[in-house]
Amino acid sequence: MQPTISLLGSTGSIGRQTLETASLLGLGVCALSAGRNVKLLEEQTRRFRPAVAAVFDEGAARDFKTRVRDMDVRVFSGPGGLIEAASADGAATVVTAVSGTAGLLPTLAAIELGRRIALANKETLVCAGALVMESARAHGAEIIPVDSEHSAVFQCLTAGSRSSVKKIILTASGGPFRGMNSKQLQSVTPEMALKHPNWSMGKKITIDSSTMMNKGLELIEAIHLFCVSPDMVEVVVHPQSIVHSMVEFADNTVIAQLSVPDMRLPIQYALTYPERKASLTPGLDLTKLSGLTFEKPDLESFPCLDLALKAAKEGGTACAALNGANEAAVDLFLRGSLSFYGISESVRAAMENTPNTPGPKLQDYIKADEEARNYVAAYFSS
Numbered sequence: 001m002q003p004t005i006s007l008l009g010s011t012g013s014i015g016r017q018t019l020e021t022a023s024l025l026g027l028g029v030c031a032l033s034a035g036r037n038v039k040l041l042e043e044q045t046r047r048f049r050p051a052v053a054a055v056f057d058e059g060a061a062r063d064f065k066t067r068v069r070d071m072d073v074r075v076f077s078g079p080g081g082l083i084e085a086a087s088a089d090g091a092a093t094v095v096t097a098v099s100g101t102a103g104l105l106p107t108l109a110a111i112e113l114g115r116r117i118a119l120a121n122k123e124t125l126v127c128a129g130a131l132v133m134e135s136a137r138a139h140g141a142e143i144i145p146v147d148s149e150h151s152a153v154f155q156c157l158t159a160g161s162r163s164s165v166k167k168i169i170l171t172a173s174g175g176p177f178r179g180m181n182s183k184q185l186q187s188v189t190p191e192m193a194l195k196h197p198n199w200s201m202g203k204k205i206t207i208d209s210s211t212m213m214n215k216g217l218e219l220i221e222a223i224h225l226f227c228v229s230p231d232m233v234e235v236v237v238h239p240q241s242i243v244h245s246m247v248e249f250a251d252n253t254v255i256a257q258l259s260v261p262d263m264r265l266p267i268q269y270a271l272t273y274p275e276r277k278a279s280l281t282p283g284l285d286l287t288k289l290s291g292l293t294f295e296k297p298d299l300e301s302f303p304c305l306d307l308a309l310k311a312a313k314e315g316g317t318a319c320a321a322l323n324g325a326n327e328a329a330v331d332l333f334l335r336g337s338l339s340f341y342g343i344s345e346s347v348r349a350a351m352e353n354t355p356n357t358p359g360p361k362l363q364d365y366i367k368a369d370e371e372a373r374n375y376v377a378a379y380f381s382s
Helices: 013-025 038-048 058-067 078-086 100-112 123-139 148-159 203-211 213-225 264-272 303-314 318-334 340-353 362-381
Strands: 004-008 028-034 052-055 074-077 093-096 116-119 143-145 165-172 233-237 243-249 254-258
Touching: 004 013, 004 078, 004 100, 013 028, 013 038, 013 093, 013 264, 028 038, 028 078, 038 052, 038 058, 052 058, 052 078, 058 074, 058 078, 074 078, 078 100, 093 100, 093 264, 100 116, 100 123, 100 318, 100 362, 116 123, 116 264, 123 143, 123 213, 123 318, 123 362, 143 148, 143 213, 143 264, 148 165, 148 213, 148 243, 148 254, 148 264, 165 213, 203 213, 203 318, 203 340, 213 233, 213 303, 213 318, 213 340, 303 318, 303 340, 318 340, 318 362, 340 362
Parallel strands: 004 028, 004 093, 028 052, 052 074, 093 116, 116 143, 165 233
Antiparallel strands: 165 243, 243 254
8 A cells, every 4th residue: 555644734834845755755645734725735635635634724624625625535624623634544654744832732643543753843842742752652653853953863863872872962053143143133023034044944933043942942852852851952053054963972973964954855754764765855065065164052142042941951831831932922023013032032021920830731731831822912912
C-alpha cells in the first residue's frame, strides 16, 4: 500500500512545502486541514483526494463544504475537526503544521494512536512538553522534528549516544534587526518585522524570529525533545543560516548539520527517516560561501529569548503562559495595536501575573495559556 500522511495546516508555508515533498516521494494524503483559506484547500483537496478535510473556522467550513459537495470527502470544522484530521484512518505520519496551541490536542490524539508525528508545531512542546513526551513514550509514538534547528540536532545525535551529549547548540539567524540596539528598535513596524533575511515563513513565526522569541520557543522545545536540562542548550547567532544547529559531545567534538536554508529538507527527513532520498533542496556549494560567522545573542535588545529561558527553568505551566501571552501580543502587534517592544513587555507582565502550577495536568496547561492571553488582551485594551 502507498504510505499516507495526514497534514494539519496544509495551506500554510510548511503545509504547502509538505505537499510538494509528498508529491516527490509518492506519498498519499488521507487528511488535510486549514484555518480559513478554503480556496487553496479546495485546490489541494481536488489534487490529493483526501478522505477527510477540516476547516478550523466554522463559517469557512460551511463555504468549503459547498465547494466540494461533488467530492467524496468528509468535512469537519472547529477544534474537533483538527482532531478528526489527525485521527484519520490510514495515516502513517501526521504532520502538525498548524500555528499556535491549536496543534496540541490533535497532536495528542495522533500520539494516542501510535502514529509518527512530524512535528512542525513547536507550541505543542512549549506548552505541554512533559505531558506530550510522556504520552509518546506510553503509546510508542515517534516524534520527528521538522523545525530546521531541531531536525539538525536530531541528525547530529546519530554521531554519538544521548548519554555523551554535553551541549546542544541552536543557531539563530538574528532576524531582520540583528545588530540594532533598543533605541533603534523602538520604531519597528509590522511591515519591517515581516521581512526576514533568509527564510520564507508565516506571519506569526516571522514576527517571533524578529523578536527572537522563536529561538526561545525552540530552546524550550529542544529541552523536551532531547531530554536535556535548560543549561545544556545554548543559542548562537549565525546570520548565514547554513549551519542549522550543532551538538557538542563529552569529548568536545562538535557535530554540525549544514545545508542551504530550505524547509523542504527537514520536512522530507521527517517523512523518510531513517532513510535519505533525493530531495528538491539545492546542493550546498561550500566554495561559494563568503564565510560562516557566529556571535552571542543580544539579550538586552531582544529580551524575549531571556524570558523563554526563565520560563524553561521555572517549569510547571510557566512556558504555557509565556507562549499564550506571546501569541496574543504578536496578534496585537500585527494589527498595529502594540509596539514592537510591547511584545516582550506584555509577555513579561503576563508571566508575572499568571500563577505557575507545578506538576501540571493537561487542563492546567490550557488554563495557564488562556489566562496569559486574557491578561495581555485586558492589559493593552485598558
